Amino acid sequence: MEQLIFYSLAGATVLFGMLVVIARNPVHSAIFLIGALMCIAGLYLQMGAEFVGGVQILVYVGGVMVLFLFVIMLVNVRTAERVRQLSPEWKTALLLAGALSVELVYLVLKGPGVFATAAPEAIPALQGNTQNVGAALYTKYLLPFEIASVLLLVAMIGAVALARSRMD
Amino acid sequence: MAEAGIALIKIAVVLGFVLNLAALLTWAERKQSAVIQDRIGANRASVFGLRLFGLFHIAADALKMLTKEDHVPQTAEKFIHGAAPFISFFFALMGFAVIPFGDVLRVGGREIPLRILDLNIGILFIFAAIALEIYGSVLAGWSSGSHYATLGGMRGSVQMFSYEIAWGVSLLGIFMVYDSLDLNRVVLRQGDLLWGVLPKWGIVTQPLGFLLFLAAGMAITKRVPFDLPEGESEIIGYFVEYSGMKFGLFFLTDFVLTILISALLATLFFGGYQLPYLEPDGFRFPWGATWSLDHYTVVFLQFVALVLKIVFFCWLLLAVRWTYPRFRYDQLMDLGWKVLFPLAVANVILTGLVLTLIE
């Protein structure tokens, strides 16, 4: 059952990802991207990372994708539709994609353990997923967390600076 | 098999309750407006001369919506146009999956948790559902290809953006006090007593949070006084190009969201299914008197308590809707960004300070 859910979600993610590229109308592309992001959120939920799954939907689907849609609506769709679907660089893209698939096939054949990875730490016994995230974030990873606020500040200033010339 | 049956029964209870209450609210809204404006109100629909205070209007409305011609303008993006009301309605309903309507029901050695989904993230699930709700109005507005609809969609999404922030931050105090995002745990912790007499409800520990959440919640339902996306008298809104059942779904979404906000207010700030002094084995009053009740009576009383609280908040939101005029758009933005948001942040800092001082 668990495997079935995993494979159907993974398959749907790939399918949506392909549709994002193929769709002619940019709004449709954005909607397929939303579908892909929601499938990924489903994968997180299935792995027991409820908090990450919720955040994925809240930030990416609920925030970033609406912003994408706004921007797409800003650009006139009718002109965008006339642009050629295939980029003239498709030969290079094919080469790169081929190289990547060879690598992937090699990895799958080798099985897990190709690269040495650190053993996962024991999860501290707290009452839930969100609590675990909090316990790690606010003690062990304190500095990255505080730096994140500086990053958000930069984003805020950038947004205002970008839009200011339009508002005046 | 039994598991699936129990799950289906729970779903039937929750959805049956929500949809019936939503239908009743369409009638209550008309009747209440009539009372407030000194009219008789909805009283025309009758079955064999029987009028029943206009209750048949609910059935009449439904029939009318089902049999009305479907109108899709030439400029519309057909598929998205059809999908938008569906998205809107579906995600509004999803929010109810994590609202607890009781603790556990013990039947024949089986423990049934009385909520549809047991998620550790609880409230984040509802936030996610509300965030997805935005797509209903944006896509409806964009896909219609009408100026009014597009403007309504833009207004709707930006309004939701502005108030979702204040909405989220205003709840943080509650989670700091009760240490969990899981709604059932929050409700259970609200069963404690403060100084032995006062129930430890959210309204007692977070009065400012309650006011902020109420104001932001009303903005999220997009009803008067926050109805700029659908301003009926000027731009009609993102559903201007909808008719029949598709419009009906948008119409119902507003009421479903009203019920969702009421349910959240009851759950987070008014103890959810908790009744003061009701313990799992009966009433235990602080002055020493006890009144023991069996398990089923307690579960039933708790369910009734939650229903009454939800109905009360629905009435409150409807009363607000018929009392206040609409905001201007700059006033709406100012309220969200310059009043509610700073107050919500101040509430978080204040709660943190008080909690630290208590310890």
Place this chain on the structure above:
Amino acid sequence: MFIFVALLLPVVALLAGRLLRPQMGHDTKLRPYECGVEPETDARERYSVRYYIIAILFVIFDVETIFLFPWAVIYDKLALFGFIEMLVFLGILIFGYIYVWKKGALEWV
């Protein structure tokens, strides 16, 4: 399971509507509604930049709120340390908020 039932409800409602309603197409009827005036321009045009600024600010503050949630649920364990830590975090963002306000990005006139 809840997802399926919730999905089913609007589908049934829309299907019932499709079976019952009359279908009478008419060219003028299908024009977009503009109070009776012929639409002059395409409705999908550019909108005020303020809508976009609010959307960007939403994403930023949304991420900030998300950071606060795990902090709130383990607040009793972090105690004073957590309080100071969050004051620093919020302080930087409140600075940004005041900057945005002073620059007039929140004004809507």
